[in-house]
Amino acid sequence: MMAPNKGIKHxxxxxxxxxxxxxxxxxxxxxxxxLPLREAVRTSILSKKWRYxxxxxxxxxxxxxxxxxxxxxxxxxxxxxxxxxxxxxxNVDNLIYFLSRDAIQDLVLRLPKPxxxxxxxxxxxxTCLQLRRLTLESSVRFLCLKNIPLxxxxxxxxxxxxxxxxxxxxxxxxxxxxxxxxxDQLKTYQQGFPLILTVSNIVPYAFFLCFLDEVLxxxxxxxxxxxxxxxxxxxxxxxxxxxxxxxCLEVEHFSDVTFxxxxxxxxxxxxxxxxxxxxxxxxxxxxxxxVRMLIEAGMFEExxxxxxxxxxxxxxxxxxxSKHQW
Amino acid sequence: xxxxxxxxxxxxKKMLTLKSSDGDxxxxxxxxxxxxxxxxxxxxxxxxxxxxxxxxxxTLTKIIEYMKKHAEKTESNKExxxxxxxxxxxxxxxxxxxxxxxxxxxxxxxxxDLLCQSIADRINNKSVRAVREIFNISNDxxxxxxxxxxxxxxxxxxxxxxxESLD
Numbered sequence: 001m002m003a004p005n006k007g008i009k010h011x012x013x014x015x016x017x018x019x020x021x022x023x024x025x026x027x028x029x030x031x032x033x034x035l036p037l038r039e040a041v042r043t044s045i046l047s048k049k050w051r052y053x054x055x056x057x058x059x060x061x062x063x064x065x066x067x068x069x070x071x072x073x074x075x076x077x078x079x080x081x082x083x084x085x086x087x088x089x090x091n092v093d094n095l096i097y098f099l100s101r102d103a104i105q106d107l108v109l110r111l112p113k114p115x116x117x118x119x120x121x122x123x124x125x126x127t128c129l130q131l132r133r134l135t136l137e138s139s140v141r142f143l144c145l146k147n148i149p150l151x152x153x154x155x156x157x158x159x160x161x162x163x164x165x166x167x168x169x170x171x172x173x174x175x176x177x178x179x180x181x182x183x184d185q186l187k188t189y190q191q192g193f194p195l196i197l198t199v200s201n202i203v204p205y206a207f208f209l210c211f212l213d214e215v216l217x218x219x220x221x222x223x224x225x226x227x228x229x230x231x232x233x234x235x236x237x238x239x240x241x242x243x244x245x246x247x248c249l250e251v252e253h254f255s256d257v258t259f260x261x262x263x264x265x266x267x268x269x270x271x272x273x274x275x276x277x278x279x280x281x282x283x284x285x286x287x288x289x290x291v292r293m294l295i296e297a298g299m300f301e302e303x304x305x306x307x308x309x310x311x312x313x314x315x316x317x318x319x320x321x322s323k324h325q326w
Numbered sequence: 327x328x329x330x331x332x333x334x335x336x337x338x339k340k341m342l343t344l345k346s347s348d349g350d351x352x353x354x355x356x357x358x359x360x361x362x363x364x365x366x367x368x369x370x371x372x373x374x375x376x377x378x379x380x381x382x383x384x385t386l387t388k389i390i391e392y393m394k395k396h397a398e399k400t401e402s403n404k405e406x407x408x409x410x411x412x413x414x415x416x417x418x419x420x421x422x423x424x425x426x427x428x429x430x431x432x433x434x435x436x437x438x439d440l441l442c443q444s445i446a447d448r449i450n451n452k453s454v455r456a457v458r459e460i461f462n463i464s465n466d467x468x469x470x471x472x473x474x475x476x477x478x479x480x481x482x483x484x485x486x487x488x489x490e491s492l493d
Contacts, residue, residue, distance in 0.1 A: 018462055018463050020463065023426060024430060031442045031445050031449070032446075039449065041482035043457075045454055
């Protein structure tokens with residue numbers, strides 16, 4: 001066996017200075033990776049050399065030591081995971097599983113763009129019984145929310161556009177608040193946007209759509225939510241030659257639709273193009289209980305806005321509260 | 327067992343020689359040495375005398391002791407191996423850090439796990455003061471700088487009782 005260490009314990013004299021700090025980086029990583037994250041982070045104040053050592057961690061393990069303090073052993077109800085540099089998503093599954101056993105109510109997942117494979121959310125996410133708000137800024141393959149009974153608010157930002165949007169909408173049932181951003185793939189569903197979403201079981205009273213670059217997309221979606229109470233649309237990059245959109249936006253095409261619950265609309269305009277104007281007119285015509293419409297200028301010039309507002313005020317007697325911002 | 331396939335063909339156990347940085351030579355069965363990834367690759371490249379310029383005799387002796395014991399690993403002697411591991415990491419700091427460097431260089435994964443876990447256990451939940459003292463890390467932050475670094479990750483440094491002992 002080992003020679004006894006001369007009866008001297010941890011005396012400075014027996015140690016050449018700082019053997020630990022002088023280990024090769026990969027050996028140090030091996031040590032830090034075996035510590036809970038909190039412990040690894042705490043090494044940053046050992047000395048200057050240690051300040052960023054933990055940042056190299058090739059693997060991160062999160063466990064309850066991260067948020068549990070002796071006084072508070074309650075369940076985690078809100079959790080935000082924001083990862084932008086990892087290529088894959090190691091251990092995210094385990095983490096979600098861990099949170100799903102707990103009473104997670106509010107989950108924010110901001111995951112890096114996948115290189116090849118889309119991240120497949122673990123099934124444990126889809127059975128979080130207490131989950132009320134889900135924010136997902138990530139390109140995922142599949143989202144099925146029908147087994148999350150309390151889910152009321154969902155934000156989805158998927159600029160890779162690879163989530164199966166039809167299935168996603170089909171799985172919404174109790175949702176009250178829907179926020180979609182950068183959902184490019186909505187374009188694919190232009191004319192034939194599936195109104196499978198039978199309206200009756202979806203009652204989102206707040207509905208955000210951001211950065212849809214086709215008014216038409218916005219429209220197809222809105223059609224699917226006749227119980228809408230609050231609507232916000234932000235439009236960028238509108239195609240002026242969008243003739244099909246123009247036709248589609250004619251009021252006659254909406255003889256079967258009335259937004260009987262829509263009380264407030266906030267529009268952040270793109271270029272003030274015709275399709276956008278049509279959309280405003282349509283909303284005004286089809287929303288009998290509308291009390292407020294807030295129009296914010298996006299990219300177009302002041303004169304255009306004023307012109308536009310004049311036009312509206314003459315076409316409809318509805319109470320239009322408008323405002324522009326620069 | 328996979329390791330016996332080469333020997334069963336020849337009827338002879340294939341031997342390898344490891345040479346420490348002090349020039350001492352150790353003859354070992356190939357089946358023992360291939361726990362070490364670096365050497366395994368050299369063996370695959372046809373080497374039978376393997377010079378280890380970064381590993382001195384004292385450290386190499388310990389590493390061979392580890393590899394021999396772990397080559398005996400079966401379903402029935404788990405407890406024995408566990409006790410062996412426990413004793414193995416009881417050495418002085420000098421020796422341990424030598425071993426970590428060598429195990430890292432030689433890519434002996436099991437040994438690396440064992441040693442790093444042992445070091446991590448000594449850091450875990452210790453106060454910063456205690457860790458500095460145990461490992462003889464000199465604090466080169468000014469008090470202001472240290473406060474600033476502490477503030478960067480306040481959550482990690484707060485809300486817990488940290489162990490001040492030097493075990």
